[in-house]
Amino acid sequence: MATFDIFVLPGDGIGPEVTAEGVRALEAIGQRFEHVFNFEQDLAGGAAIDAHGVAIRPETLERAKQSTAVLFGAVGGPKWDNPTAAVRPEQGLLALRRELGLWANLRPVKAEPALMHSSALKPEVLAGVDMLVIRELTSGIYFGTPQERRVVNGRREAIDTDYYNEDEIARVAHLGFRAARERRKQLTSVDKANVLASSRLWREVVVEVAAEYPDVKLEHVLVDAMTMHLINRPSSFDVVIADNMFGDIITDEASVLGGSMGMLPSASLGTLGEDGLGLGMYEPIHGSAPDIAGKGVANPLAMFLCTAMLLRHSCGLEDEARALEGAVARAVDDGLRTADIAAAGERTLGTREMADAVLERIGA
Ligand code: IPM
Ligand code: MG
Numbered sequence: 001m002a003t004f005d006i007f008v009l010p011g012d013g014i015g016p017e018v019t020a021e022g023v024r025a026l027e028a029i030g031q032r033f034e035h036v037f038n039f040e041q042d043l044a045g046g047a048a049i050d051a052h053g054v055a056i057r058p059e060t061l062e063r064a065k066q067s068t069a070v071l072f073g074a075v076g077g078p079k080w081d082n083p084t085a086a087v088r089p090e091q092g093l094l095a096l097r098r099e100l101g102l103w104a105n106l107r108p109v110k111a112e113p114a115l116m117h118s119s120a121l122k123p124e125v126l127a128g129v130d131m132l133v134i135r136e137l138t139s140g141i142y143f144g145t146p147q148e149r150r151v152v153n154g155r156r157e158a159i160d161t162d163y164y165n166e167d168e169i170a171r172v173a174h175l176g177f178r179a180a181r182e183r184r185k186q187l188t189s190v191d192k193a194n195v196l197a198s199s200r201l202w203r204e205v206v207v208e209v210a211a212e213y214p215d216v217k218l219e220h221v222l223v224d225a226m227t228m229h230l231i232n233r234p235s236s237f238d239v240v241i242a243d244n245m246f247g248d249i250i251t252d253e254a255s256v257l258g259g260s261m262g263m264l265p266s267a268s269l270g271t272l273g274e275d276g277l278g279l280g281m282y283e284p285i286h287g288s289a290p291d292i293a294g295k296g297v298a299n300p301l302a303m304f305l306c307t308a309m310l311l312r313h314s315c316g317l318e319d320e321a322r323a324l325e326g327a328v329a330r331a332v333d334d335g336l337r338t339a340d341i342a343a344a345g346e347r348t349l350g351t352r353e354m355a356d357a358v359l360e361r362i363g364a
Helices: 015-033 046-052 058-065 090-099 113-118 166-181 197-210 223-232 244-258 301-313 318-333 351-360
Strands: 003-011 036-041 069-074 104-110 130-136 144-152 155-161 186-191 217-222 239-242 267-269 280-282
Touching: 003 015, 003 046, 003 058, 015 036, 015 069, 015 301, 015 318, 015 351, 058 090, 069 090, 069 301, 104 166, 104 244, 113 318, 130 166, 130 244, 166 186, 166 197, 166 239, 186 197, 186 223, 186 244, 197 217, 217 223, 223 244, 239 244, 267 301, 280 301, 301 318, 301 351, 318 351
Parallel strands: 003 036, 003 069, 069 280, 130 239, 186 217, 186 239
Antiparallel strands: 104 130, 104 267, 144 155, 267 280
């Protein structure tokens, strides 16, 4: 019987509600497939600021490093929204990414036929959308130094630095090409090479890496054009790679294609072992959604899909991951809806009811 240590960081807003369902999903999988999942939990984000004055404590980061995987809810909310505050909830998330060396963020986006009505785009544009966006996560303008605010000659100014080195770019490129090989063999690299030096290096390194993957078709797209293409021809994309900042922006845009942000998982991974497995952090992309926090109406499906990714990438349990993904798909096919994915007049379920419906369908 295999044992896995799952470190749970529910965070803020709807984070605790959905991570509780993620834990139940893993328990259900453990029972059915005879694995043991041990859970430990700690505070992150606003909850940690309230309790400890920092967005994440050093001992929490240490504990996270020792785990098989981190299940993460969401951080942030109006209570901690002051952008000039020295301590902000998002710092917890950024510290986890950086300290755990999670340099690749995988965000799969699929348009579910049953949910196309809840997207702002036409069904004929959405048909066939199935892409994997891989965002670089521990470098670029998020972490480059200097990053500071200062007063010079009595005038406020601020500086951010967009830094990349070739190793940071090459490993994302390799991951993208390898993923494309397993899929439709197309890779789109997003940059702003017509303006930024860091993007010109990005493009140069991606082209060098491409030589090792002659079977994959590579296209370069400038980020501004990409925002248009994602709306005009979203089904033409297979695997997309982008730096930290551009990846942040285009994945929010791409999430619209999936019908609801409440459906989309993400995995943050570092350098994997020989077996293709490694420590990862799994987090729905919907965020803390303070407007619906505590109401029991949040969609748990993104979190379920996160736990499936956790089973796949950190535990090596592919069958179990598919069982969970299958259960989510069956619940959606059976017409079960939380408010965010319901058409007008459709009956809606709360978080717990939806989760129960999925868990009943595991292995069905
Ligand atoms: C995301 C979020 C984070 C980011 C914020 C909360 C720091 O937008 O994961 O996409 O910008 O990376
Ligand atoms: Mg974002």
